[in-house]
Amino acid sequence: MDEQIKQIAERVRGLRDALGLGIDEMAESCGLASAQYAAIESGECDLSVSSLQKIARHFDVPLDVLMFGEEPKMNAYFLTRRGAGVSVERTKAYKYESLASGFRNRIADPFIVTVEPKPEETPVYFNTHAGQEFNLVIEGRLLLNINGKELILNPGDSLYFNSALSHGMKALDGKTVRFLAVVMQ
Known part of the structure; x- marks a missing residue:
């Protein structure tokens, strides 16, 4: 990492x-x-x-x-096979797998995000950025805090929100969470 x-x-x-x-x-x-x-x-x-x-x-x-460190090359379509997206592990708690890294001039950035569990007392890290974001939980339970409002998302649950609002997440139940995140500006 x-x-x-x-x-x-x-x-x-x-x-x-x-x-x-x-x-x-x-x-x-x-x-x-x-x-x-x-x-x-x-x-x-x-x-x-x-x-x-x-x-x-x-x-x-x-x-x-x-x-x-890769320049996108495709402009008609870009196929990412399961588990084969280019990934980066920002911290021990978050891993981002890009699902469209080879597509040029895209208007959204889709990722599979993996959130590892942390000790219960660990505070939630908050972030803001321009645009909008869509999250769909694939596995695990995710605590998502948006502007002070805590929401719990289960597998199959999704949330679309204004990403300029302060938001942070945390894996629940001591288990890894995987979700689809699409970041748009």
């Missing part, structure tokens, strides 16, 4: 270097705090997909290039 985060950090730093921008300029142009952006480049902290998405969209770079 740490190696993947460091590789993402190197790609983000490489983008900034290619653009000839300083850390403060890069952060400001992407709507991120300088400290938040510097933490992304350091590779020593958790990376949010939404922060990477902000950077990618601002500079018109495919999210896959930053996350996976």
Whole structure:
């Protein structure tokens, strides 16, 4: 996991270097705090997909290039076989498997997200990003907190929401949760 985060950090730093921008300029142009952006480049902290998405969209770079180091090539269709999507494990608790990494100019980013259980007292990590999000639970039970409202989703349950609202999730019952997440802007 740490190696993947460091590789993402190197790609983000490489983008900034290619653009000839300083850390403060890069952060400001992407709507991120300088400290938040510097933490992304350091590779020593958790990376949010939404922060990477902000950077990618601002500079018109495919999210896959930053996350996976691969340039999308297809523009008619892209097939992802079960379990064969390009994946990145951001933290020990979250793994993202891209389901459309090879499709160019897509308007949504679909992922299979795997959330590992944490000790009950572990706080929920919250995130916000532009756009909308759709989540469909495949297995396990998921606690999803949106703007202070706690919702429990069971297999087959789905939720569509404004992702600019503060949201966070947690696996329940000490079991792994897998869900389909589609992030749109």
